[in-house]
Each structure stands twice: as structure tokens, then as C-alpha cells.
Amino acid sequence: MSAPSASDSSVSRRDLLQRATAAGVLAATGGGVLSACAMGGGGGNDKAAGGAKNSANPLGVSESAPLEVVIFNGGFGEEYAKAHEAMYKERYPKAEVKHSATIEISKTLQPRFVDGSPPDVVNNSGGNQIDFNGLVSQGALSDLAPLLDAPSLDDPKKTVRQTLLPGALLPGTYDGKTMALNYTYTAYGIWYSGKLLADRGWQYPKTWDEMIALCRQIKAAGLAPWTYQGKHPRYMSWPILSAAAKLAGPDILVAIDNLEPNAWKHDAIKTAAEAYYQLAVDGYILPGSEGMDHIQSQTEWCRGNAVFISCGSWLENEQKAVAPAGFQMAVAPTPSLTKGDKLPFEAMRGTSGEPFIVPSKAKNVPGGLEYLRVMLSRKGAADFTKRVSSLTAVQGAEEGLTLPPGLQSATKVMKASGDKTFNWVYNSYYRKLERTLVDAACGDLMTKRINPAQFVEQCQRGADEIARDSSIKKYKRT
Amino acid sequence: MRHGKRLFIATFLVPPLVLYALFVVSPYVQVFQLATTDWGGLSPEAHFVGVDNLRRLFADHYVWNALRNNAILLVVMPVVTIVLGLFFASMLMVGGRRGRAGVRGVRGSAVYRLVYFFPQVLSVAIIGVLWKEMYAPNSGLINGALRAVGLGSLAHPWLGDPNLAFWCVLAVMVWSNVGFYVVLFGAGMQSIPRDIYEAALLDGAGRAATLARITLPLLWDTVQVAWVYLAIVALDGFALVQIITEGGPGLRTDVIGLRLYSTAFGEAKFGYASAIGVAMLFLTLSVAVLALRLTKRDRVEL
Numbered sequence: 001m002s003a004p005s006a007s008d009s010s011v012s013r014r015d016l017l018q019r020a021t022a023a024g025v026l027a028a029t030g031g032g033v034l035s036a037c038a039m040g041g042g043g044g045n046d047k048a049a050g051g052a053k054n055s056a057n058p059l060g061v062s063e064s065a066p067l068e069v070v071i072f073n074g075g076f077g078e079e080y081a082k083a084h085e086a087m088y089k090e091r092y093p094k095a096e097v098k099h100s101a102t103i104e105i106s107k108t109l110q111p112r113f114v115d116g117s118p119p120d121v122v123n124n125s126g127g128n129q130i131d132f133n134g135l136v137s138q139g140a141l142s143d144l145a146p147l148l149d150a151p152s153l154d155d156p157k158k159t160v161r162q163t164l165l166p167g168a169l170l171p172g173t174y175d176g177k178t179m180a181l182n183y184t185y186t187a188y189g190i191w192y193s194g195k196l197l198a199d200r201g202w203q204y205p206k207t208w209d210e211m212i213a214l215c216r217q218i219k220a221a222g223l224a225p226w227t228y229q230g231k232h233p234r235y236m237s238w239p240i241l242s243a244a245a246k247l248a249g250p251d252i253l254v255a256i257d258n259l260e261p262n263a264w265k266h267d268a269i270k271t272a273a274e275a276y277y278q279l280a281v282d283g284y285i286l287p288g289s290e291g292m293d294h295i296q297s298q299t300e301w302c303r304g305n306a307v308f309i310s311c312g313s314w315l316e317n318e319q320k321a322v323a324p325a326g327f328q329m330a331v332a333p334t335p336s337l338t339k340g341d342k343l344p345f346e347a348m349r350g351t352s353g354e355p356f357i358v359p360s361k362a363k364n365v366p367g368g369l370e371y372l373r374v375m376l377s378r379k380g381a382a383d384f385t386k387r388v389s390s391l392t393a394v395q396g397a398e399e400g401l402t403l404p405p406g407l408q409s410a411t412k413v414m415k416a417s418g419d420k421t422f423n424w425v426y427n428s429y430y431r432k433l434e435r436t437l438v439d440a441a442c443g444d445l446m447t448k449r450i451n452p453a454q455f456v457e458q459c460q461r462g463a464d465e466i467a468r469d470s471s472i473k474k475y476k477r478t
Numbered sequence: 479m480r481h482g483k484r485l486f487i488a489t490f491l492v493p494p495l496v497l498y499a500l501f502v503v504s505p506y507v508q509v510f511q512l513a514t515t516d517w518g519g520l521s522p523e524a525h526f527v528g529v530d531n532l533r534r535l536f537a538d539h540y541v542w543n544a545l546r547n548n549a550i551l552l553v554v555m556p557v558v559t560i561v562l563g564l565f566f567a568s569m570l571m572v573g574g575r576r577g578r579a580g581v582r583g584v585r586g587s588a589v590y591r592l593v594y595f596f597p598q599v600l601s602v603a604i605i606g607v608l609w610k611e612m613y614a615p616n617s618g619l620i621n622g623a624l625r626a627v628g629l630g631s632l633a634h635p636w637l638g639d640p641n642l643a644f645w646c647v648l649a650v651m652v653w654s655n656v657g658f659y660v661v662l663f664g665a666g667m668q669s670i671p672r673d674i675y676e677a678a679l680l681d682g683a684g685r686a687a688t689l690a691r692i693t694l695p696l697l698w699d700t701v702q703v704a705w706v707y708l709a710i711v712a713l714d715g716f717a718l719v720q721i722i723t724e725g726g727p728g729l730r731t732d733v734i735g736l737r738l739y740s741t742a743f744g745e746a747k748f749g750y751a752s753a754i755g756v757a758m759l760f761l762t763l764s765v766a767v768l769a770l771r772l773t774k775r776d777r778v779e780l
């Protein structure tokens with residue numbers, strides 16, 4: 001997929017120049033050449049007339065208003081969106097639906113946000129997504145409450161909100177307002193090949209001591225126990241935070257999200273960092289991992305050169321072309337650190353991802369919301385799962401479908417995790433904190449340049465820096 | 479007919495000047511204006527903040543970290559590129575010692591000239607992707623070659639090693655630039671009269687002496703130009719760094735251009751990014767002026 005893989009696209013200098021030129025044109029059309037301003041006028045916002053609101057049309061969609069959808073053309077492609085658009089068109093045959101897809105969401109759409117003419121629905125995802133903190137704090141997004149409180153398409157007695165998995169709205173919610181709908185549902189855990197483990201007679205370990213013991217065995221058998229996405233070492237922050245949350249309870253994650261003082265210095269995080277640091281100290285990591293990007297390291301893992309890797313459930317789709325037949329991709333929660341962990345072994349991080357937004361200045365806001373309602377219908381969600389092998393935030397939409405092995409495994413462990421499932425969102429509140437600061441600390445930890453105490457120190461320094469920066473809007477959650 | 483001539487000139491001159499004003503001058507002017515605002519780049523709304531951005535800039539250790547890397551690039555990259563360029567060019571043009579008489583390049587110089595120019599034909603994006611794969615720890619060509627000849631102990635996770643990543647990127651910059659300067663210096667050497675070389679040869683001057691005493695002084699103007707160009711390249715470095723390392727590991731290969739870019743597009747702080755841009759403009763200007771001043775020398779008249 002998309003959201004967490006930063007390097008899925010590279011930007012050339014020419015692109016940047018084109019962007020600059022585009023800004024120039026924008027300015028030039030805005031007024032006199034030199035007096036103009038790249039900030040545009042913000043005018044020209046002729047909203048489409050809404051339709052009448054009634055029980056069949058709770059959002060007041062105008063039947064004939066055109067709808068424009070822009071999709072992030074990443075791991076999921078764009079075909080699924082065309083199917084959703086066809087479903088929308090089925091409901092509103094008179095509406096013209098305009099579809100486009102790009103991997104450069106930010107560069108393509110940023111001028112249109114400034115100009116006041118953004119599309120009606122945007123799949124704001126990928127390495128070049130538009131910063132959510134910026135979008136929300138600058139009032140560029142519609143509150144999705146009307147959609148969430150509207151009756152669902154399948155069952156008029158249930159609101160859309162009630163059809164979603166628990167916690168699915170958390171990542172798109174800022175100060176209590178849901179501004180982004182995260183459509184997919186992702187399990188974060190530790191991945192392995194079911195076949196490899198079965199062939200060698202190994203068992204996935206439930207405690208960290210067992211993990212270390214198994215690593216010793218694996219290394220003796222001539223394999224590398226672990227690898228990680230070296231150039232994006234933040235992937236290793238996921239098992240560390242998960243293990244810490246299981247040790248001390250998910251409240252420590254709330255503290256991190258809220259940038260509370262010394263949140264990262266909690267003993268549990270240090271203990272978890274020590275556990276994963278052990279992998280580096282004992283030489284259980286595939287040599288060279290630190291120099292590999294996510295595709296390179298995941299490919300080594302698929303080739304059977306390493307046994308475990310931390311990732312989210314987009315992994316199966318990402319490695320589709322490389323994973324050998326019969327690989328039996330499977331995911332498991334992080335091993336418990338101690339016997340006294342607050343959460344059971346089964347608990348794991350589950351989160352919705354792949355954000356969809358309806359810009360506040362869109363011409364057809366009701367249409368945009370209605371499009372999301374179509375996506376969240378059982379039909380829309382099942383179609384998505386079938387096409388791209390990913391779960392959606394819609395409860396039970398995958399039932400009755402044949403799922404590939406990795407997704408089957410993810411579904412199973414997520415069910416086992418149930419209401420013990422936890423999540424954190426500091427990465428979407430403060431993108432830089434995860435993508436730059438925690439990322440760097442993980443890189444240093446996994447290559448033994450710093451020790452676990454310095455690791456928590458460094459993460460805390462990053463969080464404090466964000467907390468002090470008055471130009472960044474802060475969000476709280478409970 | 480005077481009037482007609484002026485009109486004629488104007489019809490050619492005005493369109494490019496208008497385009498230049500529109501697409502080059504006006505964005506520059508706007509950046510100055512934006513640098514004094516807190517514009518976030520996602521709405522038309524912006525507030526005037528005066529010199530706040532500038533103040534923030536001076537205290538921003540990420541900017542200083544990137545600047546430090548640019549400074550190292552600025553010192554090392556032009557020197558290495560120019561020295562290599564001069565060396566290759568002189569070998570190709572006058573380095574040959576085969577036969578008794580005449581001044582010519584080393585054997586196969588036509589082939590080398592072509593090969594050196596290859597990187598220049600590739601777009602910078604391709605160069606970046608190419609080298610990213612070359613440096614890959616297990617599947618990359620460099621470690622593969624080292625292992626194939628029994629030097630496996632020298633294999634490194636190049637871009638994953640904070641002590642090496644920066645130099646790896648620098649090497650790519652030199653690699654991708656040197657070909658152009660070989661051609662530039664080669665063309666300059668062609669305008670140096672052959673008899674000077676022949677006289678030097680008769681007097682028994684070796685290759686090194688010829689390069690230092692004859693070629694370099696006579697090429698000084700060209701070297702000076704090369705210096706300014708390369709200094710500007712060194713102060714930028716955005717595209718290659720963005721593609722090869724994205725500034726990593728842990729911002730150790732960050733450059734000011736990339737900082738500007740991620741501030742604007744990653745963190746949605748266009749006002750602050752514009753301030754970085756303005757600072758960068760003045761920095762580049764002063765470096766260019768400085769480079770011209772420091773390399774000023776009396777011209778050798780032929």
C-alpha cells in the first residue's frame with residue numbers, strides 16, 4: 001500500500017520547477033504580474049445547488065451535480081475507485097463523475113486547494129500526501145459528521161457510524177471532529193512465512209524470551225532471524241510501541257499522542273526498546289538491512305533469507321509479485337515482554353488507513369459525502385476487499401469472500417485481538433515526529449549507534465520539539 | 479530604416495522578456511513577500527509575521543545541519559570534479575606519448591570521450607535511481623563486484639551507514655558532473671596552440687608539468703566558470719539526495735534544498751519554506767561572487 005511507504009515515488013527537480021511555474025501561472029492570472037500573489041484569490045467558489053434532503057437522500061445530494069474524485073494511485077491502484085464511481089452513477093445517473101488518479105497527491109492538488117477549487121473527494125494518501133495537520137488547521141476539510149450520522153445504505157436503522165469497526169474513526173478525528181475517513185483496516189504485527197516455520201518445525205513465540213531462544217535456533221540453522229526496512233526504520237517503532245502498550249496498557253499511547261511531557265520516557269517503552277535492541281546486539285538481523293529500502297528488505301524476507309519482519313497488512317499486496325507460491329504469509333501480534341503484561345498476547349495494533357477527504361471548498365460537498373457512503377456500503381466494501389485484498393473499516397464486509405493467506409491470517413488475529421486492539425495516531429497528528437524524528441532514532445537503535453536509554457531520550461527530544469513549536473497545531477485525544 | 483530595425487529587434491526581444499518576467503522574476507518577487515507570512519499553502523489565508531520566519535531560521539538546527547552538508551559539498555565537490563575533469567581532458571587531448579612527433583590524446587581517447595559523456599545524457603532522476611540500486615547492500619552491483627573478486631570484507635550497507643552515506647551521494651554528484659567538464663575543458667584545450675605543447679614536449683616536460691604549467695594557466699577562464707557552476711550545483715543537490723537517500727539515514731545527508739521542499743510540501747509551511755528559499759538565494763549569490771573574486775587572476779594573453 002501506500003500510507004506508510006514513503007519512497008513509493010521520487011520527485012525530480014523538474015517536477016518541482018513545474019510546480020513553481022504552475023504557481024507562477026496561478027499568480028499571473030490572479031492579477032497584475034508583480035502585484036499578484038501565489039496565494040490566489042480563493043474566489044470562484046460557485047457551489048452546486050444541493051438537492052432536497054429526505055429519507056432517501058439524507059445528505060441532500062443534487063441528482064445532476066457533477067462529482068470529481070481524485071485517487072492516490074498506489075498499491076491499491078485505481079480500478080476499485082472506478083467501481084465505486086459506477087455505483088454512485090447507478091444511484092445518480094444524471095451526475096457526471098470525473099475520475100483521475102495520481103501518485104503525486106500533494107503536488108497535483110495543493111494549487112487547487114489554494115485556488116479554492118479542490119475536487120469533491122480526495123484519497124489523500126501515499127508518500128506525497130498533503131499534510132493533515134496543515135489541512136485541518138487551515139480549515140480545508142469538511143466535517144464528516146453528517147455522513148456518519150446518516151443512515152447506512154444497507155440498513156436504514158443503522159447509521160453509517162454504527163457499521164464501522166471500533167476505533168476506525170480515531171485516526172481521522174481531530175479534537176473530536178472526524179475530518180478524514182480512513183477506509184482500509186490494517187493489522188500491524190510481525191510477519192512470517194507459515195510454510196517456512198512449519199517446514200522447520202518452529203513455533204511463533206508468544207513471549208520475548210521464546211523469541212530470543214528461537215532466534216538463536218534460526219541463526220544456528222544458517223538463516224537471519226530478522227530483517228527490517230532499513231531506510232525507513234520507523235517500521236521498527238511499531239513493534240516497540242506495540243510491545244510497550246501491551247506491557248503497560250494502551251494509556252501510554254494516549255500520552256504519546258497528546259505530546260505529554262516525558263511520555264516516551266515511560267519505563268515500558270524503554271523495556272520494549274531493550275528487547276528489540278537485543279536483536280541487533282546478538283546479531284539476529286540480516287546483515288545489510290540498514291541499507292535496504294522497504295521493497296529490498298521485504299524481498300529478502302520473501303526469498304526466505306530472513307524469518308521475521310515488522311509490517312502492516314498491506315505487505316501481502318506489496319509483495320504479490322515476489323512472494324513465492326505456497327509462502328503462506330502470516331502475521332502475529334508482538335510477543336509479550338513479561339508474564340505480567342497488562343494486555344494479553346493476542347492484543348495488537350489495528351488501525352484504519354487510506355484516508356479519504358471531502359474538501360470544505362469542494363463544489364459538491366453533499367455528493368462527496370454520498371460517495372463515501374457508497375464506499376461504506378457492504379457492496380462497496382466487499383468489492384474493494386475482493387479487488388485489492390485489503391480489509392475495510394466496514395464491519396464484516398469481508399464475510400463470505402475467499403481471502404488470500406496473509407489477509408486470512410490478519411482477519412483471524414484481528415478477531416482474536418477483539419476489543420483489546422489498540423492504536424496510536426501521533427503519526428497522523430504530527431507527521432514529522434514519526435517520519436523524521438522517531439524514524440532517525442529507530443535507525444540509530446537498530447544499528448547500535450545508540451542504546452535504549454538514548455533511544456527514548458531521542459524520541460522524547462523530538463516530541464518536545466514538536467510540542468514547543470508554536471507553528472504546529474496540537475490535537476488531543478482520550 | 480532605423481525605426482524599422484528597432485521594431486524588428488523589439489519583436490524578438492519582448493516576448494522572451496515578458497516570459498522571463500512572468501515565470502522567473504515574478505515568482506522570485508512573490509517568494510520575498512511570502513517569506514514574511516505564515517502561509518500554509520492549503521488555503522488563500524495568510525498572516526503577516528514580519529521577520530519571524532527569519533528568526534526561526536537562525537534557530538532551526540535542521541536547517542543548520544543541512545547547510546553544513548551543503549558546505550562540505552561546496553568545498554569538496556567542485557575541487558574533485560575540476561581536478562578529475564582537467565586530468566581526463568588533458569589525457570584525452572594531449573596526454574598521448576605514442577609515436578615521436580605530434581600532440582595527441584592517449585590510445586582510445588575517442589572512446590573515453592564518449593563514455594565520459596554518458597552520465598550527462600541521463601536525466602538526474604535516472605542517475606539517482608540507478609545509483610540507489612548500485613549501492614543496495616545485497617543485490618547491488620558494488621557489493622556484488624566486491625564479493626565476486628574476494629573483497630567481501632569491504633562490502634558495506636553504503637547508504638545505510640551514516641558515516642558513508644553522504645560520501646556515497648557526493649561520489650554520484652562527481653560522477654554525474656565530471657563528463658561535462660571533460661568536454662568543456664577539452665574544448666578549451668583545443669584553442670590552445672599546439673606549438674606551445676610541442677615546445678614543452680621538446681623541452682622534456684612531463685604530463686604533470688604540462689598540465690600544471692601550460693594547460694591550467696591557459697584554461698583559467700574556463701575553470702573559473704566551472705567553479706561557479708559547480709558551486710551552484712553543490713548548494714542545491716536536491717534531486718539526487720531526494721531520490722537516493724531522502725536525506726537519511728537520520729538526516730545525515732540532508733541538504734538545504736530538500737529541507738525547503740519538505741518544509742513546504744511535507745509540513746505545509748510555505749511561508750517558512752519561502753524564507754529558507756530567500757536565504758538560499760542570497761547564499762548562492764554570495765558564493766558565486768566569492769568564487770569569481772577568489773579565482774580572479776591576470777589573464778594570459780596568447
